[in-house]
Amino acid sequence: MRVLLLTPFAPNGQHNHAAADTIVQLTPRLAEQVELFVYSPGNTAGSEQDDLKYTLLPSDVVARPTHLDRLRVEPAWLRQAWPREATQEAAGLIRRLRPDVVHAEYLQSAEVVGLSRASVLGLHDITEKVMRESYRASSGLERPYRLAELVRTRRFERTAIRQAGAVITLSDADFAVAKEYNANTVLARPGIHVGERSWSPPPVTGRPRLVFAGAMWRRANVLVAELLAREVMPIVWRHLPDAELRIVGADPTPDVVGLGESDSRVVVTGAVPDFQSEMLAAHAVVVPSIVGGGVLMKVAHAMALGCPVITSSGPAESVRGDASMLFVASTADEIAAAARTAVESPEDAAQRGRRARAHIERTFRWDDTVRSYLDAYAIAGRQ
Template sequence: MRDILFLAHRVPFPPDRGDKIRAHHVLKHLAKHARVHLVAMADVEADLHHDAVLAEHCASHAVIWRSMGRAQAAATALLRRQPISIAAFAHPEYARAVQRTLAAHPIDTIFVYSGQMAQYVPAAFAGRIVMDFCDVDSAKFADYAEGASLPMAIMMRREDRLLARFEAQVAARADASLFVSEAEAALFRSRTGAARVQVIENGIDTGFFDPAAGFAGAGEAGPLIVFTGQMDYRPNVDAVIWFAREVMPLVRRSHPTARFAIVGRAPVPEVSRLASESVLVTGEVADVRGWLAAAAVVVAPLKIARGIQNKVLEAMAMARPVLASAAAAEGIDHAGTITVADTPAGYVSAIDALIAGPGDLGPAARRQVERRYGWPARLGPLDALLGLETRAAA
């Protein structure tokens, strides 16, 4: 049986945020065909205590605490003339864990999840390297620079430039560079000239996100408009602030009891301050499905969105009417089963229509997800890419 080293920037369990969801399902898929050796970082205390679950899927695993803060990462990156994203995930103990794993096991493939972790692939490694970029991280910083204050804009443009250079170097060495959508893959090719670029789309666990399972709901009176996501992530923060300030006051004119629920862990202070009679800020919840089940409309008003948005797939799987920005809808084959808007007036008009009568939109979205986005089908191309089909049949 083959041995694969899986390098991850976060522990791929539990699958409760976008980056961990994809890593979780990729790791489980690989573990069906090979011995997987995981080296991952943890940045929350709970992620140091998943040994039993990781042992179910991994032949070995090591979890390293990521201790470097943002300020230290920025200072280190400036001194070393490297991207902050790389400095933030640099850790000597992680490098030692990688070396120990390579020395102890006959690793023939290194699967790198997220670009920051490519710094740990040894220069002398002669086996197969698969780089799962997911999306074009450097381009995100170019987006951040637009409209930012001058000092921040300079830093974001620096990050874009240096990280894009790093990504191109990684892709030149990798046997394959993976992205979650053709739009992201095309953008990466245009920015780097990379040739060995493939698309492995995100999927959804339709058995877990199943409206037929029945949920008590969130128990809120009046139409409930729901946003889900990690609430210390800048694009999510900007999206909910914009929606709460620019859209909700207009919605309340025609729906006085409507409320906007911001559902997700680690809300930053500027999100917490949005809480009011019309805006709920839940913080971390035990199960996001209850909130989705209670939603009259699920919104994803992101201005910056790279790749396929799990929050949109989850709402579609729960058969909810989804209203998303063009950026959040990009890359998802929604086949007309979700509504797209980008202006306050567009959101208000769509919300009015969806609250009045969503028709078959929710059930149609569910059917589309079932047809198109089950994880086994989405990850199937990995078998041929890694030569797992032949090994599994042997």
């Protein structure tokens, strides 16, 4: 089977967000099963890529988003990683390569699904849901823009889901939504590598440490960082006055940097060489979600390390987790109480972490992920 994979995030690139854990890991595994051609805007196929198992198609197209994108019919966020010229190049590749299946991974590349009956749309979240929560969390002059993005996203996403020959989702909740618009929807939980490193309780004499990790230029993560620093930690400090919150991730916005400047117990690290070491050194990894969306990979990776994880109900459900393996908390008071329990009851925290690690190892297997993608290819190929 010949497959043309279209993705805004190059699988041979370096990414400081979830693409490093998803498309980068998925693509070579798919290439072992099908004849795979990969297109990403702005990606250059050079001689240093000779060891790839797939054919990397070169592109000179580069995304250059402008404020004018906010005035168009399609969502403005679409052009941050997928320019119009990319859709034109993809159309030309479909004509030239004549693939059995056109696979658009991520909603950004969904303009292409209408160009082939044998198309697969891979959704990493239901973006309409994310935009709805983003609108609810907005205020002031930003609010009308967030509403417009919600309306544009709803129209764009639902149309793409209906047009696709098959749809892939990563979580049960997203599967239920997509299946309302396309019966050919397949659940493909992302694979998670469970390595040798695992969490153990920090020394009792150590300073209590909580870690929140993510791409700190993303609005969803900025909102969580602000919640933790401004609402959760003041409650934590009533009982654990020396507790430290570490906000870990590349390219923190000025607002996030300001959180660290306002209190020395909030540390904004910026990019770090090793996320795992930060998580393993913490008493708990605190990763609630405000805007939601798909499988929260930072939750799954912390669970794979056996870390005590404090998260909200949405991310917990996305990984099929429960209170036996996670601290499930939504409000500032609940998150603070969970943090205190994790620090003061290390054996309970360790037991949850061990259950979480075993759960990830059973449930998020790459072999199962690839099999689900191949099932979607087969469905689309019959259209």
